[in-house]
């Protein structure tokens with residue numbers, strides 16, 4: 741049956757080869773059966789510029805390009821770890837970069853897709869941080885720095901983030917219900933798919949007086965997580981890396 745796949749939060753890095761292997765298997769198996777693949781951010785653990793010569797990045801680009809060349813389009817929305825993925829990587833991988841929020845019309849359904857970090861409005865520290873690092877001039881400046889300095893800054897940010905997270909209330913790091921409602925109402929959608937929170941679930945809610953659904957993708961730690969949308973279903977599925 742024709743269907744479209746959504747994934748997020750793989751956090752690929754050279755230190756986690758099992759996740760990379762799981763993703764490559766997914767690209768060669770599941771993704772080939774789909775009509776399109778949408779990656780909703782944090783595909784990579786950290787991204788400090790398309791010019792970072794990491795072997796893993798070239799390998800992933802080549803595999804994605806093989807998928808898109810086989811006729812299956814692949815779309816990407818930036819996450820909070822890889823918001824600097826740019827045109828060069830998009831070209832190398834054949835992926836189309838999408839804006840932060842995108843409404844899709846699929847199989848007669850209207851759905852909104854996004855990374856999910858912007859919905860976590862109770863996390864004021866993060867939202868402040870996000871506003872800063874999303875300033876174009878700061879990004880341009882950062883990308884012009886030598887790679888070893890960028891690496892050091894990113895490592896500092898990761899360490900700062902880990903430290904900040906350890907003292908944050910768990911509830912603060914989840915989405916804010918009003919932010920979800922406002923965002924869905926603004927786009928007049930009754931289905932939302934996002935990642936970021938690493939809390940895979942299907943939530944029922946009411947938007948503009950009608951029943952609605954919010955599907956949250958899981959992170960790829962020890963197994964894969966995807967959402968399959970077709971004519972007949974919108975399903976959250978976890979699956980082993982091999983098999």
Ligand code: LP5
Nearest residue numbers: 786820865866869873878879882894896897900901904913
């Ligand atoms: O990522 P995760 O899961 O740890 O937590 C996120 C939020 N944190 C982030 C920060 C990223 O991890 C950092 C990624 C860096 C890679 C790219 C570098 C490119 C730099 C470009 C500059 C223009 O997103 C975390 C949320 C959590 O999700 C849940 O939603 O809470 O937010 C924070 O931790 C933010 C803190 O509250 C405040 C910021 C601490 C960062 C300290 C900066 C020190 C930098 C020093 C540089 C000289």
Ligand code: MN
Nearest residue numbers: 782819820936
């Ligand atoms: Mn994220």
